[in-house]
Amino acid sequence: MELLIKNGFVYDPINGVNGEKMDIATRDGKIVENVNESKALKIDASGMMVMPGGVDIHCHIAGSEVNTGRLLRPEDHFRDFERKTPKTRSGVGYSVPSTFTTGYRYARMGYTTIMNPSMPPLEAKHTHEELNDTPMLDKATYPLLGDWWFVLEYLKDGKIEECARYVAWMMTTTKGYAIKIVNPGGLEAWGSGRNVSSIDDQVPYFGTTSREIIRGLCKVNKLLNLPHTIHVHTNNLGKPGNYLTALDTMKCVEDLASGDKPAIHITHCQFCAFKGSDWRTIKSGAEEIAKYVNNHSHVTLDTGQVIFTDTTTMTADGPFQYGLHELSGNKWVNHDVETETSSGIVPFRYRRKSYVHAIQWSTGLELALLVRDPWKIFMTTDHPNGGPFIYYPRIIAWFMSRKARETTLKKINPRAESRSLLPSTDRELSFYEIAIMTRAGQANALGLKDKGHLGTGADADIAVYNINPETTDPSKKYRTVRRAFENAAYTIKGGKIVAKNGEILRHVKGATMWLDVQVSEPIKITEEMKRRFREYWTVEYENYPVTENYLEVSHPTTIKADV
Amino acid sequence: MGYVKRKMTIVKAVTCPVCGSLCDDIELTIENGRIVKVKNGCAMCESKFLSHNSEHRVLKPLIRKNGKLVEVSLEEAVKRAAEILAEANYPILYGWSSTSCEATRVGLELAEEVGGVIDNTAVVCHGPSILSIQDIGISSCTLGQIRHRADLVVYWGSNPWSAHPRHIERYTAFSEGRFQRSAWKGYLTKIKASIAKKKIESALRRVFFRRKPSVPPQPRMELPPAMFKEGRKLIVIDVRKTKSAEIADYFMQVEPNKDYELLQAFRALIRDQEIDVDEVAGVPVGYLEEVADLMIRCGFGILFFGVGLTMSKGKLRNIDAALSLVRDLNMRTKFVIMPMRGHFNVAGANTVFTWQTGYPYAVDFSLGYPRYNPGETSVTDVLLRGESEASLIVASDPVANFPRKAAEHLVKNPLIVIDPHMSVTAQMADVVIPSAFVGIEASGTAYRMDHVPLPLKKVVDPPKGVLPDEEILRRILSEVRKLKRKMLVEAA
Numbered sequence A: 001m002e003l004l005i006k007n008g009f010v011y012d013p014i015n016g017v018n019g020e021k022m023d024i025a026t027r028d029g030k031i032v033e034n035v036n037e038s039k040a041l042k043i044d045a046s047g048m049m050v051m052p053g054g055v056d057i058h059c060h061i062a063g064s065e066v067n068t069g070r071l072l073r074p075e076d077h078f079r080d081f082e083r084k085t086p087k088t089r090s091g092v093g094y095s096v097p098s099t100f101t102t103g104y105r106y107a108r109m110g111y112t113t114i115m116n117p118s119m120p121p122l123e124a125k126h127t128h129e130e131l132n133d134t135p136m137l138d139k140a141t142y143p144l145l146g147d148w149w150f151v152l153e154y155l156k157d158g159k160i161e162e163c164a165r166y167v168a169w170m171m172t173t174t175k176g177y178a179i180k181i182v183n184p185g186g187l188e189a190w191g192s193g194r195n196v197s198s199i200d201d202q203v204p205y206f207g208t209t210s211r212e213i214i215r216g217l218c219k220v221n222k223l224l225n226l227p228h229t230i231h232v233h234t235n236n237l238g239k240p241g242n243y244l245t246a247l248d249t250m251k252c253v254e255d256l257a258s259g260d261k262p263a264i265h266i267t268h269c270q271f272c273a274f275k276g277s278d279w280r281t282i283k284s285g286a287e288e289i290a291k292y293v294n295n296h297s298h299v300t301l302d303t304g305q306v307i308f309t310d311t312t313t314m315t316a317d318g319p320f321q322y323g324l325h326e327l328s329g330n331k332w333v334n335h336d337v338e339t340e341t342s343s344g345i346v347p348f349r350y351r352r353k354s355y356v357h358a359i360q361w362s363t364g365l366e367l368a369l370l371v372r373d374p375w376k377i378f379m380t381t382d383h384p385n386g387g388p389f390i391y392y393p394r395i396i397a398w399f400m401s402r403k404a405r406e407t408t409l410k411k412i413n414p415r416a417e418s419r420s421l422l423p424s425t426d427r428e429l430s431f432y433e434i435a436i437m438t439r440a441g442q443a444n445a446l447g448l449k450d451k452g453h454l455g456t457g458a459d460a461d462i463a464v465y466n467i468n469p470e471t472t473d474p475s476k477k478y479r480t481v482r483r484a485f486e487n488a489a490y491t492i493k494g495g496k497i498v499a500k501n502g503e504i505l506r507h508v509k510g511a512t513m514w515l516d517v518q519v520s521e522p523i524k525i526t527e528e529m530k531r532r533f534r535e536y537w538t539v540e541y542e543n544y545p546v547t548e549n550y551l552e553v554s555h556p557t558t559i560k561a562d563v
Numbered sequence B: 001m002g003y004v005k006r007k008m009t010i011v012k013a014v015t016c017p018v019c020g021s022l023c024d025d026i027e028l029t030i031e032n033g034r035i036v037k038v039k040n041g042c043a044m045c046e047s048k049f050l051s052h053n054s055e056h057r058v059l060k061p062l063i064r065k066n067g068k069l070v071e072v073s074l075e076e077a078v079k080r081a082a083e084i085l086a087e088a089n090y091p092i093l094y095g096w097s098s099t100s101c102e103a104t105r106v107g108l109e110l111a112e113e114v115g116g117v118i119d120n121t122a123v124v125c126h127g128p129s130i131l132s133i134q135d136i137g138i139s140s141c142t143l144g145q146i147r148h149r150a151d152l153v154v155y156w157g158s159n160p161w162s163a164h165p166r167h168i169e170r171y172t173a174f175s176e177g178r179f180q181r182s183a184w185k186g187y188l189t190k191i192k193a194s195i196a197k198k199k200i201e202s203a204l205r206r207v208f209f210r211r212k213p214s215v216p217p218q219p220r221m222e223l224p225p226a227m228f229k230e231g232r233k234l235i236v237i238d239v240r241k242t243k244s245a246e247i248a249d250y251f252m253q254v255e256p257n258k259d260y261e262l263l264q265a266f267r268a269l270i271r272d273q274e275i276d277v278d279e280v281a282g283v284p285v286g287y288l289e290e291v292a293d294l295m296i297r298c299g300f301g302i303l304f305f306g307v308g309l310t311m312s313k314g315k316l317r318n319i320d321a322a323l324s325l326v327r328d329l330n331m332r333t334k335f336v337i338m339p340m341r342g343h344f345n346v347a348g349a350n351t352v353f354t355w356q357t358g359y360p361y362a363v364d365f366s367l368g369y370p371r372y373n374p375g376e377t378s379v380t381d382v383l384l385r386g387e388s389e390a391s392l393i394v395a396s397d398p399v400a401n402f403p404r405k406a407a408e409h410l411v412k413n414p415l416i417v418i419d420p421h422m423s424v425t426a427q428m429a430d431v432v433i434p435s436a437f438v439g440i441e442a443s444g445t446a447y448r449m450d451h452v453p454l455p456l457k458k459v460v461d462p463p464k465g466v467l468p469d470e471e472i473l474r475r476i477l478s479e480v481r482k483l484k485r486k487m488l489v490e491a492a
Ligand code: SF4
Pocket: B016, B017, B018, B019, B020, B021, B022, B023, B040, B041, B042, B043, B044, B045, B164, B165, B166, B167
């Protein structure tokens, strides 16, 4: 199967292509040098933009907490549904869409790869079963490892290599892709109803600290040669003054970075960029964070932008979610997972007129604009925590247009408006920078060699947007930009046209990517290990792993570790 | 004489496909393709594994012809089932709690394809719990958290000793956790003591009275010493003194249908409000206060609730109150709550329904997208309104346990049953397709009551020609699609 996309303005930042008019050819799911023009299926992309398929580094779309979010919110789905068609399955939205709908909605926006960021290892089968039912996308998922007892125990004893071997085992066992750390130490404490409040607090009963967990797993990450860095949701998330914790977290691995390579990813950074001492005095800490990130090369961020809408918050951060429940009075789900992690869910509405919410909205955009290097900060909403992913086009418009920002600024809480740094920020991002922050940079940070670019050999995942960069000034025509990104003219997945102008033409499965981490001395499953297993968990060792038959389309990458 | 070598294998870590505890440490001995020994399981587990093949098994597909069920080929039965579903305007697809998630997944696709109503057995057990959770939320956890941390275990309207026999031993009061020891030893002494006490009492009665004492002893009038013991405590709250109640540190006998009052009294007490009456729901306020205090002072409490609460008077209100009680308790300490799910995979059915449709049960596809309105789109209501035109039942026996009027409507219309057993419903059916026992003769996935997914193993072969639910459903689905294509062509 050959495809030729002709005459588009190509944005391929990884290969340095900035809006040049080029043809893109694909054969059997890969980008190739050229194809036989007379035989290939042709797409006339003249007057349109061609980008690699979108990549989302952090969106909660599958697994136990997401599904409980769906269950918790019938009111979220009643008005937002999709009918069955001869090509597609039916489903419901809005902030926690059902699996098929999730896949279709991403595909309509030209996205082809997504990362599901919080998987409790014990419930990993659930995550993978849902990923199987999430079509149109290649996907991967991060096991939650920051509060896993094995990690806490080995790190306490300073046994980094031993810890690395277990993490390797866990990565392969759960078919995971990166080390996820959420409120390190705090989740274990939450198991007994407590929390930690700084990176140097002791984790009750375990004699270790958040700092040691982050540093330890950062070293483990390096020893294992994992393609992504540790992926960190900081302590004190969602609390006034927490930008200091975020800075502490970045600083604590400064010395572990090698060269210019990033060593830590701080996720949904907006939620940990609050200055001020309480909810009344809260303001943006974006300037301080951006300053640090601009001066250091070991950090990447994603924004966690807030959208003014009704959504469902869900994180593995049990104590944070409980706090949000107390604050909002909204219904609350808590789900702690033995030996590993916790999680919580609270529906939430971000209001323009709320001082705090408006500050959050502004902070997210400030981060994106004040961090100078787009390869260091990526666009997310921490879906659905800041808002549903379907609003990405709106964020792109804010990124690209002062005018778009001003229009919203006028409508927000006046006190928040007066404190916002946005009016003093002239920066308007280019399409090239958007391509970095929504695909190339994300693929780069994830170490996805075949994604996020259009060079020969890359996966033929391509988005064509109906917008002419030569004739459209995004600064003025931000609505046109938004509409173009809402429904890609063409979304191509694995060399096949799967969506066109918002219509799904083909239901394709998409693969689940995972790491087969090979260490020189893998841990041995002795009787002793099985006994320990039985002590820690309530399931047998044999029933714990996600066997490969759980992945309908399995796409492992073999990683050779240094231990 | 020939010498036949007996082939014996042992399969470890088998998941028990009986109740929502989903114990996964069962060890089976297989001899010549038959299970001959079950280790680690409870009596319910043993009987399922040892006798799955003996009683009431259907082995051949059946179709009703001239009023009688006659054997047919699988192809014919599948075709007939597909015709029934494709022709019906508003079919029902019901069951799903005793099969694998994989089968349910196909079932949902089939329901969507035929524009029917799909529902699972939650509708007749923990449906109210789900509705309450959608209103209030739920503070919960996996069972291991309870084993490691809970120092207070409460069972309300649930008798695990009989319905989930290994629940207490594996996950709660008698299990050994990192931060909490098993309370097993204490109970042994207690049981011995109580047996001795009973013996002495009955001896005394025989010798001195030869009649029953006129006033029955009131065990709940005195606070048991266990209340002040160190470590884990077990409380049972129920309308009658069950087996579980007998081993509890404290048993609180609530008057029938008064659970709501008792729950509200607890809610008041933990908010430090005074209660102005002497007793609530038959329980003296003094004891209530004592137990409320225990709840507040514990380090980690868990409230398990069963159908005693969800199906007694006030259903929804009861669960609302229980969920709220536990939520409120989190202002004072760590407290969680969990429904005791009965069927081994009812949690899994809810889970798959939810990820594909957004809703856990009672999903109506008749408009081409998932609609959910329990009370309207639940099968029992559809049946009571007499609206359905055909039914497919998978691994369930609604004729035996639905309201009579609902069951009547069910059997009035074409009825397809997929089941390993010749159930009451199967006997009334128009098409019966025998299926393999999932978890014994077919593999798959099930979700424990705390939503931990566990693999179900295939340990022996099903009888010849008998397929797993998943496969049967796939064949029906593909046959339905063929028929619909044909109907389209004919219409054109
Ligand atoms: S308690 Fe339930 S799951 Fe466990 S062995 Fe008994 S019947 Fe099976």
